[in-house]
Amino acid sequence: MxxxxxxxxxxxxxxxxxxxxxxxxxxxxxxxxxxxxxxxxxxxxxxxxxxxxxxxxxxxxxxxxxxxxxxxxxxxxxxxxxxxxxxxxxxxxxxxxxxxxxxxxxxxxxxxxxxxxxxxxxxxxxxxxxxxxxxxxxxxxxxxxxxxxxxxxxxxxxxxxxxxxxxxxxxxxxxxxxxxxxxxxxxxxxxxxxxxxxxxxxxxxxxTHSHEALVFDQWVTGDYWHRHMVPRKNRPVPTFTQVRIAKNLETMLIPIEESPWLTVRDGISGLPKPRVDRETFANHKTQPGARSYKGHTGSPIDEAGKTLKAGDHGVPGGENMILFNDGSVRYLTIRESARLQTFPDEYYFEGSWTESMRQLGNAVxxxxxxxxxxxxxxxxxxxxx
CATH class of the missing domain: 3.40.50.150 (Vaccinia Virus protein VP39)
Incomplete structure (x- = not known):
């Protein structure tokens, strides 16, 4: 067609x-x-x-x-x-x-x-x-x-x-x-x-996917943590909402049909650790300077990412950072952002980091x-x- x-x-x-x-x-x-x-x-x-x-x-x-x-x-x-x-x-x-x-x-x-x-x-x-x-x-x-x-x-x-x-x-x-x-x-x-x-x-x-299924996977069965080999000491503390949903799901007799929402960790899994001085994978290089402040706290690695945004005057840091469970943050690489937008790894983005991130922030x-x-x-x- x-x-x-x-x-x-x-x-x-x-x-x-x-x-x-x-x-x-x-x-x-x-x-x-x-x-x-x-x-x-x-x-x-x-x-x-x-x-x-x-x-x-x-x-x-x-x-x-x-x-x-x-x-x-x-x-x-x-x-x-x-x-x-x-x-x-x-x-x-x-x-x-x-x-x-x-x-x-x-x-x-x-x-x-x-x-x-x-x-x-x-x-x-x-x-x-x-x-x-x-x-x-x-x-x-x-x-x-x-x-x-x-x-x-x-x-x-x-x-x-x-x-x-x-x-x-x-x-x-x-x-x-x-x-x-x-x-x-x-x-x-x-x-x-x-x-x-x-x-x-x-x-x-x-x-095809749901937040409830993710909560079940993380905080009822724990399969999510075992799948990613995340030890208990490196896991986040569940939020009040997650605890409430998990308790409700434990009492449900009807199984969840949808797959779990995918998290940032799911999305970037398998990529090599990015470096500042060179690409370790296509479009995969660290951009320095990420910092967290009010309203710009990044996407928690074990949750579905926040909406990537293009920004009229550069890249909005809060939506385009990863927030790790130890409180540290760093910018998403171009390739990691492409993963969150579900572009295939062989799809290459031309332009500077800012321009490529703008393309991704505008993408479907x-x-x-x-x-x-x-x-x-x-x-x-x-x-x-």
Whole structure:
């Protein structure tokens, strides 16, 4: 099945779709460092993506009409909790280009992701506007029409039950990457749409991992510590919440079906100890200067990692450090961050430590993207049979 990806970044979403069975006819990205990463992995034959380094606003999507899947993660800064929250007023708002790409390619399915800040109450009306535009991409905003008036017109069309030609059935959900096998608590909003002529009968995939299963693994059976050969003296003291959950789990008669959340220790397991002076593995070199202070305490090694962040002015230290059980901290290496984002070890990141970490902070965890894309692929395949 054929796919086109907008705002590819370092390639997390595209990798997830590729691993689900989609073949990319076109991948678009404008950031030079992210493009260098994609080119490097193309050259290494890890991927084979036709890359277009360009401003999406100047790109003609019509030659790709009839594709199976359109994917993309529009710039999240307009809606990020860590951003300036300008939303629709932010010049980086690229949802209009997403809608244009849908209109010009008419894909059988659409898969868009963004930060959970998109669901903030301050953006509720604009989010509804985005969803309605995806539903009816051919009802275009007029030159003399503001977005509120356009939203009203879309709402009137939706309630009138009139046919607009190209239409989509749209659903969305906030997903946590840790629930799908990533060693990181990273919540992202996924919008999935199927063209109205597709018999979809689709819903988001159920989680495969859970926090409760991790607590059971650590504080009920102790299998986690034995698996990692962590002696009792080097284990952390369980929190009040962990103790409460463990006691409840001990009394449950129903077994936990999900696998345990993966921890930072799980994610980086098997990597050699990083050094400051040289790489001991690809993209695996220590960055000095990590320190802990209020609000920047790192990700505890025996918990699912905190959300990696890109940062507008350098790398945010608190989210991009490991907090060891003795209280010491150090920065995650590029490779360790890639592990938390579930990129394969052979996938190489170009650019300085800061630029590579920015690419990773903006990326979609590959396993999360794959879980959604795999279910979309299965649905499209059923519709063809």
């Amino acid at each position: 054929k796919a086109v990806e907008l705002f590819a970044g370092a390639g997390g979403l595209a990798l997830g779709a590729h691993d689900a069975g989609f073949e990319h006819d076109c991948v678009l990205e404008w950031n030079r460092n992210a493009c260098e990463t994609i080119r490097e992995n193309n050259q290494r034959k890890i991927i084979d993506w036709p890359l277009h380094e360009c401003d999406v606003r100047n790109f003609d999507f019509k030659p790709f009409a009839g594709i199976d899947l359109l994917t993309g993660g529009p710039p999240c800064q307009p809606f990020s909790i860590g951003g300036k929250h300008k939303g629709n007023q932010d010049h980086r708002n690229m949802f209009p280009e997403v809608i244009r790409a849908i209109r010009e390619t008419q894909p059988r399915a659409v898969m868009i992701e963004n930060v959970k800040g998109l669901l903030r109450s301050a953006f509720s009306k604009f989010f509804a506007y985005v969803l309605h535009q995806i539903e009816f991409p051919e009802i275009v905003q007029k030159d003399d029409e503001d977005w509120i008036s356009h939203l009203s017109r879309l709402e009137q069309h939706k309630t009138s039950k009139k046919s607009s030609g190209l239409e989509y059935k749209v659903v969305f959900r906030k997903l946590n990457a840790a629930d799908y096998g990533a060693p990181q608590r990273r919540e992202r909003v996924f919008i999935v749409a199927f063209r109205s002529d597709i018999e979809a009968n689709w819903s988001f995939p159920e989680p 965890p590959v396993r999360l993207a794959n879980a959604v894309a795999k279910s979309v692929h299965a649905c499209l395949k059923r519709a063809c049979d």
